[in-house]
Each structure stands twice: as C-alpha cells, then as structure tokens.
Amino acid sequence: MTIDPSAALEQRLTDALRAAFGDALPEGASPLLTPAKSTQFGDFQANAAMALGKALGMPPREVAQKIVAAAKVDDIAHPMEIAGPGFINIRLRDAVLAAACDAMDTEALGIDAPQAPRTVVVDLCGVNLAKQMHVGHLRATVIGDAIARLHERLGHRVVRQNHFGDWGLPIAMVTDAVLRAEKAGRIDLATLTLDGLERVYREAQSASAADRAGLAAVKRFGLGPKALAECEEQVLGAMESQQESKTALLRLQGGDKDYQRVWDRISRITLDACFENCRRLHARVDDSATAGESTYRDELADVIRDLESRGVAEASEGALIVRLDELGIKEPLLVRKSDGGFLYATTDLAGIRRRVGKIGADLVVYAVDARQSLHFRQVFAAAKKAGYARTKSGTDAELVHAAFGTVLGEDNRPFKTRSGDNVKLADLLDEAVERAAKAVAEKNPDLSDADRATIAEAIGIGAIKYTDLSSDRLRDYVFSFDRMLAFEGNTGPYLQYALVRILSIFRKAEERFGVRWDDLNGDLRVQTPEEKAIALTLLRYPTTVRSAAETAEPHRLCAYLFDLATAFSAFFAACPVLQAEDEAERASRLRLCRLTGRTLRDGLETLGLIPLERM
Ligand code: ARG
Numbered sequence: 001m002t003i004d005p006s007a008a009l010e011q012r013l014t015d016a017l018r019a020a021f022g023d024a025l026p027e028g029a030s031p032l033l034t035p036a037k038s039t040q041f042g043d044f045q046a047n048a049a050m051a052l053g054k055a056l057g058m059p060p061r062e063v064a065q066k067i068v069a070a071a072k073v074d075d076i077a078h079p080m081e082i083a084g085p086g087f088i089n090i091r092l093r094d095a096v097l098a099a100a101c102d103a104m105d106t107e108a109l110g111i112d113a114p115q116a117p118r119t120v121v122v123d124l125c126g127v128n129l130a131k132q133m134h135v136g137h138l139r140a141t142v143i144g145d146a147i148a149r150l151h152e153r154l155g156h157r158v159v160r161q162n163h164f165g166d167w168g169l170p171i172a173m174v175t176d177a178v179l180r181a182e183k184a185g186r187i188d189l190a191t192l193t194l195d196g197l198e199r200v201y202r203e204a205q206s207a208s209a210a211d212r213a214g215l216a217a218v219k220r221f222g223l224g225p226k227a228l229a230e231c232e233e234q235v236l237g238a239m240e241s242q243q244e245s246k247t248a249l250l251r252l253q254g255g256d257k258d259y260q261r262v263w264d265r266i267s268r269i270t271l272d273a274c275f276e277n278c279r280r281l282h283a284r285v286d287d288s289a290t291a292g293e294s295t296y297r298d299e300l301a302d303v304i305r306d307l308e309s310r311g312v313a314e315a316s317e318g319a320l321i322v323r324l325d326e327l328g329i330k331e332p333l334l335v336r337k338s339d340g341g342f343l344y345a346t347t348d349l350a351g352i353r354r355r356v357g358k359i360g361a362d363l364v365v366y367a368v369d370a371r372q373s374l375h376f377r378q379v380f381a382a383a384k385k386a387g388y389a390r391t392k393s394g395t396d397a398e399l400v401h402a403a404f405g406t407v408l409g410e411d412n413r414p415f416k417t418r419s420g421d422n423v424k425l426a427d428l429l430d431e432a433v434e435r436a437a438k439a440v441a442e443k444n445p446d447l448s449d450a451d452r453a454t455i456a457e458a459i460g461i462g463a464i465k466y467t468d469l470s471s472d473r474l475r476d477y478v479f480s481f482d483r484m485l486a487f488e489g490n491t492g493p494y495l496q497y498a499l500v501r502i503l504s505i506f507r508k509a510e511e512r513f514g515v516r517w518d519d520l521n522g523d524l525r526v527q528t529p530e531e532k533a534i535a536l537t538l539l540r541y542p543t544t545v546r547s548a549a550e551t552a553e554p555h556r557l558c559a560y561l562f563d564l565a566t567a568f569s570a571f572f573a574a575c576p577v578l579q580a581e582d583e584a585e586r587a588s589r590l591r592l593c594r595l596t597g598r599t600l601r602d603g604l605e606t607l608g609l610i611p612l613e614r615m
Contacts, residue, residue, distance in 0.1 A: 003110035004094055004539050005034070005100050006044060008076060009033060013046055016071035020082060026055045031067075035536075039529060040087040043079070055072060062421055097535040098434030098526040102410045105524065109602055110542040111433075113155040118362040121159045122148040123353045125285050126368060127274045128165035130174045130195060130201045130266055134422035135407040135415050135479070136369055138281075141341060143404055143473055143554060144367030145283035145608050150549035150557070151363075153606045159359055162274075162285050163351065164292035165265055169249050169341070175246040177204035189265045194273040196265055203277050251324045253297070267292070267343070277425055280461060282608050296350040300342045303350045304335060311542030312386045322382040333378040348379045353388040356397045363398045363553050370403035377401075401551040405476040415479050423572045433460035435485055436493075440615060443487075451614075458610035459493050466492030469607055470558035490562045495600065498565035500615050501572075502597035508578055509590060524586025524595075530571040534592055537567045541599050545606065554607055561603045 002008075013031035032047040053060035064086040071080065078091045124144020127137055148158045163195065165171075174197075181187045181200050193205040252259045271290065278285040304320065307313035313322045318338035324331070335346045355361045365377060380399040383389045389396040407413040417423055437456035440447065449454065463484040470490060471477045487493045509515050526535045538558065548556040575594060580586035601611045 020066040020070040042091040044090045046088040093528045119157045120151045120360040123366040125162040133425040146554040160289035162290040166292040167294040172249040173254040299350045328382040335384045352383040414519045415609040430467040436460035462609045464491035469554045499600045524591045530574040534567045534571045
C-alpha cells in the first residue's frame with residue numbers, strides 16, 4: 001500500500017486512458033501527472049492530452065474530455081477541469097489527504113518493509129595507507145554512508161565496504177621507509193601518528209631525483225588521480241634502484257616478519273585516524289566495514305588464471321588484457337602488467353566476484369570520485385563478461401558508480417591549503433565545529449558548556465555534510481563555511497532548527513495543555529491551503545526516499561526536507577497551533593506538527609545528520 005495519493009491518481013488515470021482509447025492507445029502512454037504549477041489550478045495536472053492528440057489525430061481538448069469522462073476518481077478528487085490546450089487540472093479531496101496523513105503518522109512513516117529485501121554493498125570511504133583523509137574522502141564517506149542509510153531505511157540488507165588502499169608497490173615502499181626510519185631511531189612505532197607517518201612517506205618520495213617526465217605528462221593531459229597515483233608509483237619505483245623496490249614488495253608479499261609488524265602498525269595508525277573522522281562524521285565505517293585491497297591478495301592470481309583459462313582475458317605485448325569492444329568500450333582493461341604485477345583494476349574485479357558471489361549482493365554502489373568513471377565502466381563490463389556479477393537467480397547484479405565531482409575552494413579551483421597541500425579533513429571538521437560553537441553561543445548564551453559543545457559538533461559537522469549531500473553529486477561545489485553554517489536557506493542548520501522549533505512547540509503544548517508528543521488524540525484534518533500544502537509535501541516522503549535510494553542521489557532527500565521545512569514555516573505562520581480556535585483544531589494541527597517533526601527527524605537520520613532537541 002502506498003500512502004501517496006498521487007500514486008492512486010496515477011493508476012486511475014492510466015486505467016482511464018485504456019478505457020477511453022482501447023487498442024488505439026500508443027504503447028507506453030502515461031497520464032503525465034505532475035504537481036500543479038500553481039495551487040490556484042489544483043494540486044496536480046495531467047498533461048497527456050497534448051502528445052496523445054498528435055498520436056491519435058484528435059484535438060487535444062477532445063482527448064482531455066474523453067480522459068475526464070472515463071476517469072473514475074470521484075472518491076479521491078473533485079471534478080476535474082480542462083484548461084488551455086488540454087491540461088487536466090486535479091484537486092484532491094481534503095478528506096483523502098487527511099486520511100493519508102493519518103495513515104502515515106506511525107514510526108514507519110509510510111515506508112513498508114520490502115517484500116523481497118535486497119543485499120546492497122556500498123563501497124565507501126576508500127582511504128589509503130599512510131595518507132590523511134582529505135576533502136575527496138569526505139565525499140566518498142558522506143555520500144556512501146547516506147546511500148547505505150537510504151537502503152537500510154527501506155529495509156534492505158546493507159554491507160559497507162571500505163576499500164582501503166593498503167597493498168601494492170607504494171605500500172611496500174612506505175613500509176620499507178618506516179622500517180628504515182625505525183632502525184635509524186628516527187621514529188618510534190608505538191607513538192607514531194598519522195602526521196608523522198605521512199612525513200616519512202613524503203621524505204622517502206622526495207629523497208630521490210627520479211625522472212618525473214611520466215608524472216608531468218599525466219598532469220598535463222589530466223589523466224586523473226588514479227593514473228597519477230600509478231605514475232607516482234612508477235616514479236617511486238624509479239627512486240630506489242628497481243631492485244630495491246622489488247625487494248620491498250617481495251618481502252611484504254612474502255610475509256617478512258619485520259615488514260608484517262610495521263605494516264600492521266601503520267595500517268592501524270591510518271585506520272584509527274580514519275575511523276575517528278568517520279565517528280565524528282556520524283558515518284558507520286569501522287573495522288567490520290573495512291576490506292582493504294590486501295584482503296584480496298590471495299585471490300588475484302586465481303582471478304587471472306580464471307580469466308585466462310576461459311579466454312576472457314588475452315595476452316597483449318606481454319601484458320594481460322580484457323577486451324571490451326563488444327560492450328561498447330574501446331579501451332581494454334589491463335589486468336596484469338608485463339612485469340607480472342597486478343593492478344587496481346584486478347583487485348576491483350576480485351572485489352565484484354567476492355561481493356556478488358560470497359556476500360550475495362544484488363546491487364553494488366561505488367561512492368568514488370568521477371575521475372575514476374572510465375575505470376569503473378571498464379571494471380563493470382569486464383566483471384559481467386567474466387560472469388563475476390552473476391547472482392544466484394541467474395541475472396547480473398546491478399553495478400553502479402555513484403560518481404561525485406570535486407570540492408572547490410573560493411577561487412573555483414580544487415580546494416587546497418595556501419601552500420597547495422590537500423586540506424586535512426580533520427582540520428576542516430575542527431574549524432566547522434569551532435565556528436558553529438561561536439554561532440550557538442551568540443544565539444543561545446544560556447547553554448551549559450557541555451550542551452554547547454554537543455550542539456556545536458552536530459551543527460558544524462551537519463553543515464559540512466549537508467552541503468556535500470545537497471548538491472547534485474556529479475557537480476563540483478565551492479566550499480564556503482559562511483554559506484554552509486547559515487541558519488537560513490537550504491542548509492543543515494536550517495533543517496536541524498526546523499525540527500528544534502517543532503519540539504519546542506510541543507514543550508509549550510505540554511506546559512499549557514498537558515498534551516504530549518506520544519499521546520496525541522484527535523482527528524487530523526486538512527482544511528486551509530497551508531495545511532493542504534504541508535499534507536501534500538508530507539505524503540511525498542516515502543516516494544522521495546525510494547527514488548533517492550534508487551538513483552543513489554541523496555540530494556533528492558535533501559531537497560525534499562528543505563521543501564518540507566519551508567512548507568512547515570508557511571503553515572506555522574498562517575495557522576495558529578497553540579492559539580487554535582478550539583481543541584479539535586489544535587489537536588489536528590499538533591498532529592501535523594508531529595508528523596512533520598517525525599518526518600524531519602527520520603529524514604535527517606537517513607542522511608546521516610544529527611537531529612537536535614534544542615540549539
Ligand atoms: N583508494 C582509492 C583511491 O584513493 C579509492 C577506492 C575506491 N574503491 C574501489 N573499489 N576502487 O582512489
């Protein structure tokens with residue numbers, strides 16, 4: 001059962017099309033139902049008549065008349081009106097809206113458990129060993145976590161996978177460098193921080209005068225961060241004698257005791273710092289959600305053997321590739337280098353095999369930078385060609401790259417510090433919280449220090465997350481503390497504040513009338529235009545959550561919550577609640593307030609934002 005009366009309307013009108021035109025109806029014809037442009041015309045309009053008129057060779061107004069005559073909607077809508085060339089204007093009955101809101105007013109909020117829950121794997125975070133999280137990881141973490149929460153909210157089984165970059169030549173090199181630094185007494189592994197670790201890494205990199213021509217080319221042609229990383233790896237490789245880096249890799253791969261000990265420790269240091277950021281970000285990423293590249297190390301040779309023996313991969317100039325032309329991709333996927341080394345892509349193929357085959361994924365969503373688009377198109381195509389995406393039911397799992405754009409500084413260039421370094425995520429979070437604390441202290445000077453700290457943390461982090469989630473994820477956006485921390489406009493604090501306002505109405509209602517959130521009596525009625533507007537908005541919640549999950553676009557839910565908060569403001573300004581005419585009206589409006597509050601809270605949590613009681 002769906003709560004949204006527009007779904008019922010859509011169905012009735014679809015039936016009407018069939019009844020009116022029978023076999024003459026073009027395939028796939030739909031009523032083209034949309035919300036009305038202006039409330040003066042009604043709540044919805046059906047725009048099918050124009051296109052159908054063309055297809056049927058009939059004046060659109062006549063088409064509209066036939067649809068109206070055939071439609072059985074009396075129980076849910078007022079008589080429909082035809083306007084202009086053939087628009088059908090529809091006004092729902094108030095009682096229908098009231099009944100639908102009443103049905104929605106439970107903890108489920110109209111989102112029923114799915115008949116067949118799916119298993120959804122979400123690839124998120126994706127930090128790299130010995131490196132700090134920066135703004136790019138912010139996006140991979142926050143967007144990935146929101147997508148995971150959306151599917152959880154719908155009742156699906158969700159498995160988060162942090163594809164931690166903890167294996168391969170560069171990692172062997174860091175391990176080697178740290179081991180040397182330790183032996184030279186320059187560092188103490190027990191007290192080493194991620195900052196210190198990153199320094200050792202950089203020193204090792206710059207200690208060489210390696211040929212950087214390849215690197216320069218990658219930068220010049222903008223071949224993307226992955227190519228950059230792989231070239232940096234080459235440069236890194238060239239730094240030490242070829243032999244030395246190979247030795248380091250062999251020692252790491254071979255499980256050399258010293259290497260293993262150092263690698264364990266530096267993995268831990270990196271992950272602890274990462275998890276601390278994730279905890280602050282209210283994103284569920286921990287050890288249980290982490291499956292690093294190293295966890296695939298014993299599966300790679302097998303993947304290659306399998307691809308080779310079944311003819312999925314073929315030799316090319318000493319390397320091994322999977323051709324994808326037949327799948328519409330010109331660039332073949334390189335799965336083994338001519339020196340025998342495996343690649344990022346090989347691990348991702350093993351990842352799909354494990355996620356679909358072992359974890360049982362029906363859907364795998366990758367929250368990863370848009371600059372890796374080609375990589376994922378290739379990997380997805382190769383995985384399908386190899387049969388690694390095949391589920392138990394015999395169909396292919398859905399593989400989705402939830403790509404995101406770049407975070408820009410106020411100068412419209414990729415967000416960097418003044419010295420040109422990546423901005424450390426932890427610093428960014430600190431600054432947001434500091435600024436939020438100032439704003440909170442100004443707004444509400446009576447708060448205790450402890451309350452202020454908690455509220456500032458929720459607002460500061462929420463502001464960053466909301467900005468990130470609310471813009472269309474493919475687009476770049478400009479990072480601006482002032483804009484994201486504003487208490488007005490489409491911001492996290494504004495939505496948190498909308499909920500706080502509703503809760504404070506209830507505190508007053510309890511004081512004055514003894515009514516409580518948990519036991520509200522009285523019918524929910526929808527009468528004024530503002531009540532109608534908030535009801536129509538509320539009822540869109542279940543479909544919005546569903547479409548945000550399906551498209552992996554959390555910004556749809558953000559936009560919805562902003563609409564809801566705006567509709568609530570208009571309702572609250574126009575319709576007295578605590579000063580309502582009589583008890584029945586007050587009770588009904590309090591129920592609309594509570595339903596809005598429940599929906600806001602649920603929506604904020606579904607996005608991974610922290611709802612507040614006061615601020
Ligand atoms: N560590 C990678 C990077 O920094 C991101 C990992 C994304 N996930 C994946 N399955 N490839 O670019």
